[in-house]
Amino acid sequence: MIRYIAKRLLIMIPTMLAIIFIIFFIIHLMPNTPGRVILGISASEEQVIEKNKELGYYDPVPVQYVHYIINALKGDFGVSYQFGRPVFDILLPKFPITFRLAFLAILTSSILGILLGILSAEKKYSAADVAMTVLALFFASVPTFFLGIIMMLFFALRLGILPSSGSGNWTHMVMPVLSLALPSAAFISRITRSTMLDTIPEDYVMTARAKGCSPIRIIFAHELRNAMMPVVTEVGMNFAGLLGGSVIVENVFGLPGFGNIILNAINTKDGPVLMAAVVFLSFMFMIVMLVVDITYALLDPRVTARTVGGAK
Amino acid sequence: MTENGLVVDNLSVTLKTRDGDLMPVSCVSMEIPQGCIVGLVGESGCGKSMTARSVMGLLPYGGSISGGHIFLDGTDISAFTPKQMRSINGSRISMIFQEPMTSLNPVVRVGKQIEEVLLLHTDIPKEQRKEHVLEIMREVGIPEAERRYRAYPFELSGGLRQRVMIAMAMICKPELLIADEPTTALDVTIEAQILKLMESLRRSFNTSVLLITHNLGVVARICDTVNVMYMGQIVESCVKTALFENPQHPYTQGLLASLPRLDRSERLTNIKGTVPPLNAVPEGCRFADRCPLATGLCRTDPPYQETEPGHFVRCHHCSKKEA
Ligand SMILES: Nc1ncnc2c1ncn2[C@@H]1O[C@H](COP(=O)(O)OP(=O)(O)O)[C@@H](O)[C@H]1O
Ligand SMILES: [Mg+2]
Secondary structure (H helix, E strand, O other), rough: OOHHHHHHHHHHHHHHHHHHHHHHHHHOOOOOOOOOOHHHOOOOOHHHHHHHHOOOOOOOOHHHHHHHHHHHOOHHHHHHHHOEHHHHHHHHHHHHHHHHHHHHHHHHHHHHHHHHHHHHHHOOHHHEEEEEEEEHHHHOOHHHHHHHHHHHHHHHOOOOOEEEEEEEEHHHHHHHHHHHHHHHHHHHHHHHHHHHHHHHHOHHHHHHHHOOHHHHHHHHHHHHHHHHHHHHHHHHHHHHHHHHHHHHHHHHEEEOOOOHHHHHHHHOOOOOHHHHHHHHHHHHHHHHHHHHHHHHHHHOOOHHHHHHHHOO | OOOOOEEEEEEEEEEOOOEEEEEEEEEEEEEEEEOOOEEEEEOOOHHHHHHHHHHOOOOOOOOEOOOEEEEOEEHHHHHHHHHHHHHHHHOOOEEEOHHHHHHHOOOHHHHHHHHHHHHHHHHOOOHHHHHHHHHHHOOOOOOOOHHHHHHHHHHHHHHHHHHHHHHHOOOOOOOOEEOOOOOOOOHHHHHHHHHHHHHHHHHHHOOEEEEEEHHHHHHHOOEEEEEEEEOOOOEEEEEHHHHHOOOHHHHHHHHHHHOOOOOOOOOOOOOOOOOOOHHHOOOOOHHHHHHHOOOOHOOOOOOOEEEOOEEEEEEEHHHHOOO
């Protein structure tokens, strides 16, 4: 198990380097030069060129890339063009908001999605199953911002029971979390339903019945554990997506998180901030995928046996 | 009807399907006295598993007992609620299956899977359960029980997995073990070991066994009495020796003739034709279309009668021979 995790961590290094290279290259293609962004439209062409030289903008991209990596390893992700402060100091305080949002959303959607998925599978083709299919289709296809705005109209304006925007206490999180969680719960419940249905004709389920297991016990102790693998993948993908993709929801509800910063960096052509934010999100994505794979190994002993050769 | 053991009395099973109702088991009666091994043989598809599953209360979706009774030690369990069935499944009646490869939960340690039966049916405290599990594992001949307790099914061979299934089935010392083709998926040396194990468990636990097989060789090895099934009906029932020395139903004779034997050199024969589908059950004797003795009389239902003491046959011709 330890060897398995170590191996996976090692693989992350080249992947990360490749990701950084691609992002680096793309950001380099942005039309404005850094000097122009920092000094503004009033600066003369000479001043801009001078500034660009200072920033190493005219060095070959690979050289800049290597510099970036070396500095990044030291914890230096450059200085924001817009704020003139280290990127790291700008991003760090935003992280808790985004993380809390994504975490609460994935927790809600996993519980909701898995339970509803099980219910759908157990009562397949019943009215409840059909209703859940329709609802899932709705929530999977409605855009998040729309869901957010509708909820805002209803809970904040109409009923006045939840604050419409800002951050502070937990009530500010309810609507953002729900507007992220419902679509993802829709996907999770669909996957759970289909994998649960796959387990029903399995021989070991018959064995469990022959032992005298109750239906509830069969679901949770036998079927669910076998059905969890694709569900875990779905949950992981959704979580990784939420970490970076809550841009819209953060904007709708005025939460000063990562999404806001990224949007802002794009608008102001703030290369270093954008760069670091994307690198950070890719890193988080890889960590989440690693956790997913570790969960696989914990759920199914055959995974470690296959990848490491011998589970012991 | 008060004797110990299992009595199946005129049992019918109906299966609702999209193409109408089928009756995979019709009017089956048999007795499994305490401590006996009773064989149930027949070609695949003849309703052996359905019979077993109805005794366990584990019929597939759409299936139900549509007639008859099942008595366990005199109690009619065919009328039990699902909850009542669950309380005897695994403790008083247990079942093992054909495919040891897929019958165990692939993601749970085998020791835990055996232990679950104790959790469900006994109030042995948690700390003591493992000891019981190891004991039964040794009893069914699993070497290095301590290590195997922690193994996952994929780490064990087919024979060992079937022993795990048997351990699971026997841990509560049930009155009846239903073994549905327990050795069909195993090779012959392992088959011999498993049969020997069942034989010895029957003796040490005084458990009755309903042994389902399509293999008459298995019957010859360990059964006391045999029921031959054809298209959902019992066509012949007798003690083992009578079946091999004096088979009376043409179907049984056909099955025996298709069995290779060292002491006879005549050519092997097959029963001609194939089993008709369940939605096209022939009028009268169900075997008539494939039977060498068939006459016009066979278009009417043959009686099920005792041709010799303890030897029952469902055939017009056999009854005539006796008269
Ligand atoms: N779920 C099902 N739906 C419809 N027919 C079934 C189902 N299961 C079994 N059958 C039919 O019931 C009959 C008896 O099957 P089974 O008891 O499994 O036979 P055996 O165990 O003797 O091979 C067969 O003809 C089979 O096709
Ligand atoms: Mg069968």
